[in-house]
Amino acid sequence: MTDQPYHHGKLREALLERAVETIEEAGVEGLSLRQLARDVNVSHGAPAKHFRDKQALIDAVALAGFESMNRLIQGAAQSGEDLRGRFVSVGKAYVDFAVEHPALLTVMYSTKHHPDSSDELRNTGVQGIHLAQAMIAEAQEAGVLAAGNPETLAMVCFVSLHGTALLAAGGQLDGNSVEDVITATTDTLWAGMAAGVPAAQLPPTVQLH
Amino acid sequence: MTDQPYHHGKLREALLERAVETIEEAGVEGLSLRQLARDVNVSHGAPAKHFRDKQALIDAVALAGFESMNRLIQGAAQSGEDLRGRFVSVGKAYVDFAVEHPALLTVMYSTKHHPDSSDELRNTGVQGIHLAQAMIAEAQEAGVLAAGNPETLAMVCFVSLHGTALLAAGGQLDGNSVEDVITATTDTLWAGMAAGVPAAQLPPTVQLH
DNA sequence: TATCTAATGTTGTCGCTGTCTACATGGTAG
């Protein structure tokens, strides 16, 4: 048929796209550089011209994952409801992404990244946290939530949603439906932040903040 | 020196022990059956007599991890404080285990398990959730926590602590200290469960439960 | 006690992998 030109032209994009597909179908350990090259009709050495090694390719996949996830979350944060509704929407968006791309999420949060791309990865990865932080601070100023360190509270929310996302993605919710758990989680978090923590329960140092 | 006897005697235990060490030092992908055999002074084919597969070995490691984690958690649940103190203790125990054995925790919750060992693994893995469920039900009966489905609430707590554990283990708390996050998480969860969720915020179906 | 069998360990082989090297091709800047 149409014999391939010597140069592929968009090899890097093709490899990245196919890598994401493979990871979503078979997980990271189902990803092979040589098989990937075969899939794109290219010799086994070609990928090395675009990704120093396998980990570099995986890092690029993780970065792409964060970028598309951030788009979803940003969109959910702008749905025109009240503060609490937006908070719940963001949580649902995060968990939905996890359920639809479980293997990708695992790659995104697996901790071995090359120092090079690490900075970009890290910055892209924490955008969701900063978004939560802004929403919480806004709700506190509006008097909807009790006082408290927005940075820490944002991390609490992120951490909880992250756990929900990972376990939902892994089908490890022990019989509970994803919908129930995400609803109960956002409800409980919001109620806890609205009520605040009685001073008597806090260790002394925290009161000094 | 003392030449090895033809039969090792306790090869299965030795392999398992060394596998845990290797995983904690280098992660799962740093684990090689052949290197493992070398470490224990045994031929490269020997491990196959005790573990059908590499995955079977990993499953056994995961199971051992759950067992030792459950011991820690059970102990923390029996510290003689009030209900809230025991709740916090369990959370701290879970996160402490995660921080001390990050790679092991990853293996424990990675979802590809052989159907054979899957049942035992699953049962051992959910013991922590059942413990949380019992504590919450007890606190509800004592009137310390508001009413609500203990099963769902236990999952909310587990999910949140799990997220804290994973991100703390991965050093991904974005500048927050592990201590701060785990304290804030248990505080917020407890406050949320104590306050309960106003009926107006619940979707209609939930009120029918 | 003698024997037989199954469990355990060894050795060799297979195809696959990631990485490295040397070489081929061709787009593009001077």
Add this chain to the structure above:
DNA sequence: CTACCATGTAGACAGCGACAACATTAGATA
């Protein structure tokens, strides 16, 4: 036009997991 350099090819290498054939030995059975 030419020279350069990014891109792609081809071959080699060691390490891997899995499998099969064979060796050794412990323990049950007679």
